[in-house]
Amino acid sequence: MPAERPSRPGRLVGLAVVALLLALSAWTVVGLQPPEPRPADAPAAEFSAARAFAHVERIATEPHVAGSPANDAVVEDLVATLTGLGLDTRVQNAVGARAGGAGETRMARVRNVVAVLPGTEPTGRLYLVAHHDSVEGGPGAADDAAGVATLLESVRALTEGPRLRNDVVVVLTDAEEACLCGAEAFTASHPLAGGGVVLNVEARGTGGPPIMFETSLGNAGLAAAFADAAPHPVASSFAVEVYRALPNDTDFSVLLEDGGFTGMNTAFIDGAAAYHSPQDTPERLDRGTLQALGDNTLALARELGGRDLAALAAPAAEDATYFPLPGLLVRYPGWLVWPLAGAALAAVAGLAWTLRARGISSLRRTAGAAALALVPLVAGPLAAQGLWWALVATRPGYATMLDPWRPGWFRLAAVAVVLAVVLVWYALLRRRVGAAPLVTGALLWLAVLSAVLAAVAPGGSYLAAWPALVGALTGVVAVLVRRRAVRAVAALLTGATAVLVLAPTAALFFPALGLSQALAPSVVVVLAGLALLPAFELLFPDPGTATGARDRLAAAAVPVVALGTAWACVAAGLGVDRFDAEHPVPSRLAYVLDTDQEQARWVTTETTPGEWTGRFVDGRGTLGVELPYLAGRDLHTGPAEVADLPAPEVTVVSDEVLGGRREIAVRVTPQRAGVRLVDLGLTVDGGSVVRGRLAGRDVPEESLGGSALRITFHAPPADGLQAAFTVEGDGPVRLRATDGSDGLAGLPGFEPRPEGVDVAGTHGADLVLVTGVTELG
Numbered sequence: 001m002p003a004e005r006p007s008r009p010g011r012l013v014g015l016a017v018v019a020l021l022l023a024l025s026a027w028t029v030v031g032l033q034p035p036e037p038r039p040a041d042a043p044a045a046e047f048s049a050a051r052a053f054a055h056v057e058r059i060a061t062e063p064h065v066a067g068s069p070a071n072d073a074v075v076e077d078l079v080a081t082l083t084g085l086g087l088d089t090r091v092q093n094a095v096g097a098r099a100g101g102a103g104e105t106r107m108a109r110v111r112n113v114v115a116v117l118p119g120t121e122p123t124g125r126l127y128l129v130a131h132h133d134s135v136e137g138g139p140g141a142a143d144d145a146a147g148v149a150t151l152l153e154s155v156r157a158l159t160e161g162p163r164l165r166n167d168v169v170v171v172l173t174d175a176e177e178a179c180l181c182g183a184e185a186f187t188a189s190h191p192l193a194g195g196g197v198v199l200n201v202e203a204r205g206t207g208g209p210p211i212m213f214e215t216s217l218g219n220a221g222l223a224a225a226f227a228d229a230a231p232h233p234v235a236s237s238f239a240v241e242v243y244r245a246l247p248n249d250t251d252f253s254v255l256l257e258d259g260g261f262t263g264m265n266t267a268f269i270d271g272a273a274a275y276h277s278p279q280d281t282p283e284r285l286d287r288g289t290l291q292a293l294g295d296n297t298l299a300l301a302r303e304l305g306g307r308d309l310a311a312l313a314a315p316a317a318e319d320a321t322y323f324p325l326p327g328l329l330v331r332y333p334g335w336l337v338w339p340l341a342g343a344a345l346a347a348v349a350g351l352a353w354t355l356r357a358r359g360i361s362s363l364r365r366t367a368g369a370a371a372l373a374l375v376p377l378v379a380g381p382l383a384a385q386g387l388w389w390a391l392v393a394t395r396p397g398y399a400t401m402l403d404p405w406r407p408g409w410f411r412l413a414a415v416a417v418v419l420a421v422v423l424v425w426y427a428l429l430r431r432r433v434g435a436a437p438l439v440t441g442a443l444l445w446l447a448v449l450s451a452v453l454a455a456v457a458p459g460g461s462y463l464a465a466w467p468a469l470v471g472a473l474t475g476v477v478a479v480l481v482r483r484r485a486v487r488a489v490a491a492l493l494t495g496a497t498a499v500l501v502l503a504p505t506a507a508l509f510f511p512a513l514g515l516s517q518a519l520a521p522s523v524v525v526v527l528a529g530l531a532l533l534p535a536f537e538l539l540f541p542d543p544g545t546a547t548g549a550r551d552r553l554a555a556a557a558v559p560v561v562a563l564g565t566a567w568a569c570v571a572a573g574l575g576v577d578r579f580d581a582e583h584p585v586p587s588r589l590a591y592v593l594d595t596d597q598e599q600a601r602w603v604t605t606e607t608t609p610g611e612w613t614g615r616f617v618d619g620r621g622t623l624g625v626e627l628p629y630l631a632g633r634d635l636h637t638g639p640a641e642v643a644d645l646p647a648p649e650v651t652v653v654s655d656e657v658l659g660g661r662r663e664i665a666v667r668v669t670p671q672r673a674g675v676r677l678v679d680l681g682l683t684v685d686g687g688s689v690v691r692g693r694l695a696g697r698d699v700p701e702e703s704l705g706g707s708a709l710r711i712t713f714h715a716p717p718a719d720g721l722q723a724a725f726t727v728e729g730d731g732p733v734r735l736r737a738t739d740g741s742d743g744l745a746g747l748p749g750f751e752p753r754p755e756g757v758d759v760a761g762t763h764g765a766d767l768v769l770v771t772g773v774t775e776l777g
Helices: 008-030 049-059 069-084 141-159 181-189 220-229 237-245 251-258 287-305 334-357 363-372 374-394 396-400 408-429 435-456 462-480 484-513 519-531 533-537 549-576
Strands: 088-101 104-117 125-131 167-173 196-203 211-215 261-268 320-325 328-333 585-587 590-594 599-604 636-640 649-658 661-669 677-684 688-694 708-714 721-728 733-742 757-759 767-775
Touching (some): 008 533, 049 069, 049 141, 069 104, 069 141, 104 141, 125 141, 125 181, 125 251, 125 287, 141 196, 141 287, 167 181, 196 251, 196 287, 211 220, 211 237, 220 261, 220 287, 220 320, 220 328, 237 320, 251 261, 320 484, 334 435, 334 462, 363 374, 363 408, 363 435, 374 408, 374 549, 396 585, 408 484, 408 519, 408 533, 435 462, 435 519, 435 533, 462 519, 462 533, 649 767, 677 688, 677 721, 708 721
Parallel strands (some): 125 167
Antiparallel strands (some): 088 104, 104 167, 211 261, 590 599, 599 636, 677 708, 677 733, 733 767
16 A cells, blocks of 8 residues: 655565566466376386377277277277276177257267276275267367376276275266267166266367366365375366356266266366367377376376275265465365455455545545446456457457467467556556555455355355455555555565466466457456556555656556557467468368258358358358257358258158057168268157157157157167157157268368368368158158
């Protein structure tokens, strides 16, 4: 809190404090990064990224979607590897089914690889889970060959040491990319799916620190085990809260839905531009990331493999609060969330009262300053989002991307833009409103946010509670002891708290959400910027005595530097991140042929079609029917030549009325090579579908009861798909049968993508759908 005009030595102190805080920020971010990978000759009981990478290279030689010959080869290799390690290894051949909403179901024929490493005196089962299938468009080196390789190398290391106390069950699921159906089939019918503790390993990028981002409810015991065992403990209880609110799912979601499992879900998320794309190759996978993922998995397997799992296999009484610092995980019990939020509110109120008592600011002025603090809270994130829109306008290829190929400079630019907004706001108002009330008003919003988060997302309350609490307490001391040294220490403590708590979160959330959604992570940067204001105040002249041009120039220098840094980072990013053959513009294009209408359409889900995609589509449109990956989407379409492609053949096996209900059995047989899915849409006029059964598996009840039922079946049998339906009502019944394959080459009118343009990492980006309707009477 200002008291006198700072001398040159005083400003040097301020520069030193700011420099220390910037260095601390860099340390917290750099400290999250993965270690150097260990070589192939690392000790046998340790995890070696080089040894694990050999598995990645074998698994990710080509796309291996569920049901494909390539995936069958992967299954055989996994069975041989696990059997060679001495594990009892079996393949579960089953059908998985997942309700997708009212009247919709997704099903798949799956081949799960399940292996057991028996314990000496089991208290429960530890499940190590990853999925062995890839998407249709890429080889899946990161997602999820890296996860499978991590488990294979971890199990190998486990067999080199003393046997664990608990059974370890390795579950390598199938059809995760299609519908999470492998995990569902495991929980529904496998004899080893009795419940226990799960470590699921995933990826949504090609590098960065592996983050333990999801847990089961009541995670206090699990968080303690993670903090104690993981050598690279990158995790955040705020990430857990965010993920629970999102519609995203992994195999871990299915296991939790079963009700008998607890556990932790880990993934690395940087390098999202290659996610699900042809660029997800072994060469692009960060070996250091693989090492960190393996170190954590192996350490946790040993820790949990030796514990009494009975307590951890059931939810604890509460969730823990935790966040990362380099090399450690700060953790405390969930019951402290409300006391800390209350203490932050009380401390800020105490600061406001102290300002009033010392005659520095009235409560009314402080309240007005708090209202003004809404400006950077809104404008900062909007500025960061505006930066992304400007980048898209400059490089239209970014429009369909979550993140650029090389996003580092752009992320720094977004941070600098947000800090510039905060500092411009502060520099403009500090002379008129006063530094002390502005800082107090900003801290008030942090304290309020901590209470709001305590109510709706307790695991995230720490983000605002600690900066507000420390900032307010040190602010009170600085007001009562009006010495420059005390102000400097107070600013340093406040800034350090904000940096330690908020910088790692911002560093993790920018890749998690991508620059295309910079609005959300930028809120964290604004909170940090507001908490850093006491440090920046040390650089400014006291508004009560600064009247010269030199002082006014000094007060404006810091935001100008921030703006200059932002534009320099943008320029550097544009220079470094260019599209080429290895970093292509992603494009999405599908071909839909209606054999009944003898019409074909090109279709894209790109919001603004790119240059290449725009050659095929001519405007917004609809298909008039619900089809896989295109239903309910904002589409652009264009006319296409009709290819000589047959729709699936529908053979009515039986159609009779029994007990007042109509029982219909059909066989649907694709007539094209390379079909990876069959979509069946059953419609009953004036009636309802009350039962469905495909390939020996019942359709989930949640999808039944309406007049329409749509089922997407992945990896259909080569000899056709047997389906049976029970229908109430005597109205006409129609069955639309659609099959889907991948690859547009050879279609009439198709022009190959030019160099620098490739298939987007999106399901259905290069899809061929052929559809037709059969009237069942």
